[in-house]
Amino acid sequence: MDNTLRLDKRVVFWVKSVSDLSHACASGLEFNTFANYNPIDLTDQSPVIAVTDLIKQFGRFAALRGVSAEFEGGKFYAILGDNGAGKTTLLRTLAGLNHPSSGKVTILGADKFHDICHQVGYMAHPSLLYDEMSGMENLAYFAQLYGIAGSSRCAEVISSVGLDPELTRPVGQYSQGMRQRMSLARALLNDPKILLLDEPFSNVDIHSAADMVRLLAGLRDQGKTIFVVTHQASLLEGAADEFVWMAEGKIVGRTNELRPPEPLA
Amino acid sequence: MNPTATSKASGVAPNAAAPPARGITRATLLKDLRLEWRSKDAINSMLFFSLLVVVVFSFSFDPSAEESRQIAGGLIWVAFLFASVVALNQTWAREIRNQVLDAYRVSPAPPNSLFLAKALGNFVFVAVLETLMTPLFIAFYRLRALGPAWQLPIVAALGTWALVVNGTFFAAMSLRTRSREIMLPLLLFPISIPAILAMVQATTAILTDESSARFWIVLLVSYDLVFTTSCLLLFETILNAE
Numbered sequence: 001m002d003n004t005l006r007l008d009k010r011v012v013f014w015v016k017s018v019s020d021l022s023h024a025c026a027s028g029l030e031f032n033t034f035a036n037y038n039p040i041d042l043t044d045q046s047p048v049i050a051v052t053d054l055i056k057q058f059g060r061f062a063a064l065r066g067v068s069a070e071f072e073g074g075k076f077y078a079i080l081g082d083n084g085a086g087k088t089t090l091l092r093t094l095a096g097l098n099h100p101s102s103g104k105v106t107i108l109g110a111d112k113f114h115d116i117c118h119q120v121g122y123m124a125h126p127s128l129l130y131d132e133m134s135g136m137e138n139l140a141y142f143a144q145l146y147g148i149a150g151s152s153r154c155a156e157v158i159s160s161v162g163l164d165p166e167l168t169r170p171v172g173q174y175s176q177g178m179r180q181r182m183s184l185a186r187a188l189l190n191d192p193k194i195l196l197l198d199e200p201f202s203n204v205d206i207h208s209a210a211d212m213v214r215l216l217a218g219l220r221d222q223g224k225t226i227f228v229v230t231h232q233a234s235l236l237e238g239a240a241d242e243f244v245w246m247a248e249g250k251i252v253g254r255t256n257e258l259r260p261p262e263p264l265a
Numbered sequence: 266m267n268p269t270a271t272s273k274a275s276g277v278a279p280n281a282a283a284p285p286a287r288g289i290t291r292a293t294l295l296k297d298l299r300l301e302w303r304s305k306d307a308i309n310s311m312l313f314f315s316l317l318v319v320v321v322f323s324f325s326f327d328p329s330a331e332e333s334r335q336i337a338g339g340l341i342w343v344a345f346l347f348a349s350v351v352a353l354n355q356t357w358a359r360e361i362r363n364q365v366l367d368a369y370r371v372s373p374a375p376p377n378s379l380f381l382a383k384a385l386g387n388f389v390f391v392a393v394l395e396t397l398m399t400p401l402f403i404a405f406y407r408l409r410a411l412g413p414a415w416q417l418p419i420v421a422a423l424g425t426w427a428l429v430v431n432g433t434f435f436a437a438m439s440l441r442t443r444s445r446e447i448m449l450p451l452l453l454f455p456i457s458i459p460a461i462l463a464m465v466q467a468t469t470a471i472l473t474d475e476s477s478a479r480f481w482i483v484l485l486v487s488y489d490l491v492f493t494t495s496c497l498l499l500f501e502t503i504l505n506a507e
Contacts, residue, residue, distance in 0.1 A: 145372040147284030
């Protein structure tokens with residue numbers, strides 16, 4: 001992106017923040033920096049996520065070895081690669097769960113994940129749900145963590161992933177596919193702008209997986225940015241906007257079609 | 266699956282305000298109580314362990330009423346201390362099963378709400394255990410307080426909080442270690458020595474009426490204040506440690 005344009009946007013952001021602050025003080029409202037946090041007014045062409053020289057080490061092992069990339073908003077990214085390529089580590093670092101050993105991650109203009117955590121939905125390989133509670137009970141609890149009152153939103157997202165909100169069975173008795181869908185519902189609960197999904201189709205039958213892909217493509221069409229780490233890349237052919245190929249802790253190529261870049265081909 | 270249902274989020278503001286800490290503490294506490302009510306993992310183990318201690322020691326020593334008053338303070342609190350470790354290990358075990366703790370970490374909920382809810386939950390579990398076990402202790406050891414018995418619930422509440430606040434913190438700290446069941450007592454017991462000493466001495470003083478429990482109660486209050494504050498200050502670092 002043009003440096004002058006980026007600088008202009010930062011100036012607009014600071015002016016807007018100062019304006020918001022003075023407006024809040026003048027109107028006598030309680031000012032909460034978290035609640036009034038407004039990221040840069042991003043256009044479709046601006047990166048929602050920028051990663052610069054990202055290195056993540058676990059002891060002596062470097063899972064990410066200098067990842068630099070920019071990702072535009074409103075797109076569907078499939079992150080592909082062999083086991084140990086660093087896909088999950090990259091996703092967890094974007095989700096604020098891993099701290100970078102060095103390098104920088106900027107999401108929606110913020111350097112600290114906590115500032116934008118209510119704009120991000122994260123789905124991990126495990127379900128991130130309590131086995132002893134029903135889907136509705138689980139989502140009602142997580143809704144409270146995001147300050148979402150009432151159960152209507154929970155019922156809405158459960159229905160949107162094709163499950164029945166009235167189901168009283170504990171999640172521990174769900175099939176793996178149902179658990180994956182409920183996990184996706186949890187990630188959608190706060191209506192995030194960015195969705196980070198780690199292996200959402202694993203152990204899901206082909207029809208349910210296709211349904212999930214359609215749901216995700218629909219969300220992309222509404223302007224959300226979606227990252228999916230998967231080994232089932234063929235499911236995303238025609239749906240994903242870009243395939244990001246990783247190997248040995250680095251991004252080795254980005255293609256618009258499901259075709260490995262030259263070094264991997 | 267319906268993507269339109271997820272986009273026009275009902276009641277979800279794009280820049281939602283930070284959720285209230287007190288509400289999250291309450292929600293997490295109620296969730297933990299509900300999970301324990303359904304699984305009964307902690308309370309059953311604690312009850313059986315305490316029951317064994319009462320019965321085994323009673324048959325081993327067969328103390329007289331006077332001897333019981335001298336040893337009961339130590340016996341009761343050692344039984345509760347070991348039993349509470351079971352509950353403390355269970356607390357966080359639930360959160361790492363299916364990595365649910367990660368869902369909390371990526372949310373805007375404050376870390377201290379989670380810590381307080383967990384500590385309060387453990388306090389409830391251990392208090393239930395104490396309530397159920399106290400009549401058995403009285404019956405097996407023919408206990409009768411010669412001093413001001415009204416001070417006993419105060420000592421019990423302060424002592425229980427001292428155990429659970431440190432226990433919850435150190436259980437979280439040992440969460441990512443390989444042998445956390447062993448690690449928790451190794452971390453918890455040494456740091457709890459001043460509190461255990463105060464609990465035992467205060468209980469013995471009340472049961473025998475040979476001295477005042479006032480000093481020990483003040484020590485327990487100070488211990489609780491210092492360690493509650495320290496744990497609250499440090500918990501965020503523990504939660505986000507890798």
